Amino acid sequence: MPDPLSRLGSDVARRLSHLGALARFGFGAARAATSLTHAGRAVAFRVAVNQIRFTAVHAIGLVMLLSGILSFLVISQAVRQLGRLGVTDLIGTLMVVAIVRELGPLLTALVVAGRSGTAIAAELATNTVLGEIRALEAMGIDSRQYLVLPRFAAAVTSLFVLIVACDTVAIGTGYIAAAMNGMSGSRYFEIVLQSLGATDVWLTAGKAAAFGAILGIVPSYYGLAVRRAPTEIPIAASRATVACIVGVFMCSALFVVLR
């Protein structure tokens, strides 16, 4: 029986190798874009638009609702507590640092992981089990061009749109919360706008790209990794969702460390 240290070592090695396979898969998908034909690009574009409809358009209501509630709760509490200490100006910093920079993108990514990540993994796993992926490959079609690339592009685009919507609603709801707790609207906007900077725009774009890459590639990887058994479909969907959530949190932490 291997000792705990060996077990830990082999577990770490297995996870790193898994990460390597995921990275190879992602780079392979990106490289596949270079050999797309004109007609193939049109098909991939249609698939991407369809995915954006599901990932962004259908989810925007949920993201706005959750973002509004989150912002309302945070700002209501903040106005009360910071008001007692006489430092209500910190609300702007709190709104920008906590919600716009961190919680907004994270909340958006979690919604997308729960809705679209699961759906993408389940869909591709079903395609695999039904033999459709094999048929694609037999016809000389690179399944990454048809299935992965459009979902990757759609996830990045959707994340950007949803994060912007999330932040806008958060700031708007923060205004309501501040007003309900005795702060004037003009004062609220003044301190929020003072705290917002160009960095936040770049950060939003950066997080949309990074989270989008995770949410487009990871579910595709798990979905296409199944073999032939239908029982593998829910397992793939579940693993993909968990991996997406862990990946998004780790990536978020990495942004803080690198900033």
Add this chain to the structure above:
Amino acid sequence: MTGRPSVAHPTPLVLEGVPFEGTPVTLEVRAHQTVALLGDEDAGVGRLGGWALGLESPPAGRVLVFGESALDLPPQERLAFRRRVGYLPAGDGLLHNLTLRDNVALPLRFGSTAAPRAIDGRVGVMLAAVRVAHVADLRPAQVNEEERRRAALARAIAFDPALLLLEQPFDGLTPRTASELLEFVRGGETSEGGRRTVVITAQDIPAVIHRRVERVYRVTRAGTLVAEPAG
């Protein structure tokens, strides 16, 4: 848009020491012939398409298509190689979220440099030829088995391949339909070349098809390949 190879290698399909039922088999399918390879489900004949296209490795030996083994090719060349071979997987292999028209067009859209309009035109002609034009804009689940099979056959010959591999192509079809579809996929003698080489793998084939193929081989339970009278 044609996938017909330069006829540098005369033998479309060669099996070298590939085991069916554990016994290595060597077989050569000559150009323009229609050959049926029959065997029980566990005999392994149903895996020939996958071996020929490099989708999986045979347990031993090798399968050569026009003198090349797909498994020896780098990934991008392997994809191009597969476009030279028409393949109908068991069932139909149609994508269920696409219409029949889009299913037939898909390989052409990703695998040819033709303009989208030219592809659409060709697909329309092919769908009419297999007589599914009236249901072309429906999805596979909305049409019957025969129409699905017709569309899948149109897709298999999308690149006008010189070699066609058909897995259980006639299951569930009437003998008349089976016969009509075989004639369609074989193509006719033209100034540009002879009929397609067609390899059918199945557990059995209807008598009417038996009469129309040039060679019939059956894998026995002992693993030997026995030629049956045909034509």
